[in-house]
Amino acid sequence: MHGLMQGKRGLIMGVANSHSIAWGISKALAAQGAELAFTYQGEALERRVRPLAAEVNSDFLLECDVENIESVDRVFSSIEARWSGLDFVVHAIGFSDKNELKGLYADTTRDNFVRTMVISCFSFTEVAKRAANLMGEGGSMLTLTYGGSMRVMPNYNVMGVAKAGLEASVRYLSSDFGPRGIRVNAISAGPIRTLAGAGISDARAMLSWQQKNSPLRRTVTIEDVGNSALYLLSDMSKGVTGEIHYVDSGYNITSMPTLEALGR
Ligand code: NAD
Numbered sequence: 210m211h212g213l214m215q216g217k218r219g220l221i222m223g224v225a226n227s228h229s230i231a232w233g234i235s236k237a238l239a240a241q242g243a244e245l246a247f248t249y250q251g252e253a254l255e256r257r258v259r260p261l262a263a264e265v266n267s268d269f270l271l272e273c274d275v276e277n278i279e280s281v282d283r284v285f286s287s288i289e290a291r292w293s294g295l296d297f298v299v300h301a302i303g304f305s306d307k308n309e310l311k312g313l314y315a316d317t318t319r320d321n322f323v324r325t326m327v328i329s330c331f332s333f334t335e336v337a338k339r340a341a342n343l344m345g346e347g348g349s350m351l352t353l354t355y356g357g358s359m360r361v362m363p364n365y366n367v368m369g370v371a372k373a374g375l376e377a378s379v380r381y382l383s384s385d386f387g388p389r390g391i392r393v394n395a396i397s398a399g400p401i402r403t404l405a406g407a408g409i410s411d412a413r414a415m416l417s418w419q420q421k422n423s424p425l426r427r428t429v430t431i432e433d434v435g436n437s438a439l440y441l442l443s444d445m446s447k448g449v450t451g452e453i454h455y456v457d458s459g460y461n462i463t464s465m466p467t468l469e470a471l472g473r
Pocket of ligand 1: 222226228249273275301302303328353356397401403404
């Protein structure tokens with residue numbers, strides 16, 4: 210299948226390097242003809258993102274730190290100036306102090322709770338509002354979540370609480386924008402080795418557990434997530450909104466370790 214995204218223009222937020230989930234999504238979209246703009250968080254990451262953007266024929270790069278609302282506003286003003294409209298947006302942004310991605314959730318500090326919520330949860334609402342203004346009638350928005358929102362995962366702590374809020378935001382935003390034909394969905398990805406993923410204590414153990422205990426007996430790749438994102442961002446999923454779509458080798462349906470993992 211070719212040209213699924215031909216004529217569509219979209220913003221990708223959250224590429225840090227070639228291991229980023231947002232990069233897996235970008236490759237899948239560009240291969241189907243999408244025209245992409247990228248945000249990067251600060252100069253150091255610009256040096257990594259610029260050559261990646263060039264690989265998918267994009268020179269449209271914009272600095273954005275979602276803690277600074279003026280920088281978010283500048284992104285959407287620049288998109289309006291260059292493209293005048295927008296067909297889709299990908300929000301693949303998350304952050305929490307790594308000192309609190311271990312130990313007890315109960316020890317989360319107020320400062321880190323608020324910062325984690327603003328960056329990992331509320332920024333999607335702020336982005337969605339601005340993106341919807343450029344979408345007119347019809348468009349697709351996507352964010353990234355993790356199963357630690359629904360069930361307790363060791364060390365995920367405050368990020369799990371932020372992802373629960375993010376998933377609820379997906380439902381409310383899809384209701385807000387649905388009458389205009391704008392769809393809002395999330396992919397709940399299984400653990401993947403990325404910069405953000407490495408911030409979670411014992412991430413390696415989580416990857417190995419997933420590989421041993423998910424129905425597909427493997428971890429997922431950024432290409433797996435990219436192809437599912439392609440479906441959710443293209444007209445193939447025109448009747449789908451408010452969904453949390455699991456791309457986790459089926460891990461979320463399991464209720465106990467496999468018999469192999471138990472040595473039976
Ligand atoms: P990544 O480190 O490659 O991407 C995280 C991105 O968030 C980076 O590009 C970083 O610059 C950006 N970011 C952080 N704070 C920001 C800020 N203040 N302003 C703007 N951007 C900011 O890691 P990733 O794993 O690709 O993460 C992408 C998304 O996927 C995150 O929401 C993450 O929670 C989610 N996710 C990751 C996994 C996993 O196992 N890696 C699993 C499920 C969901």
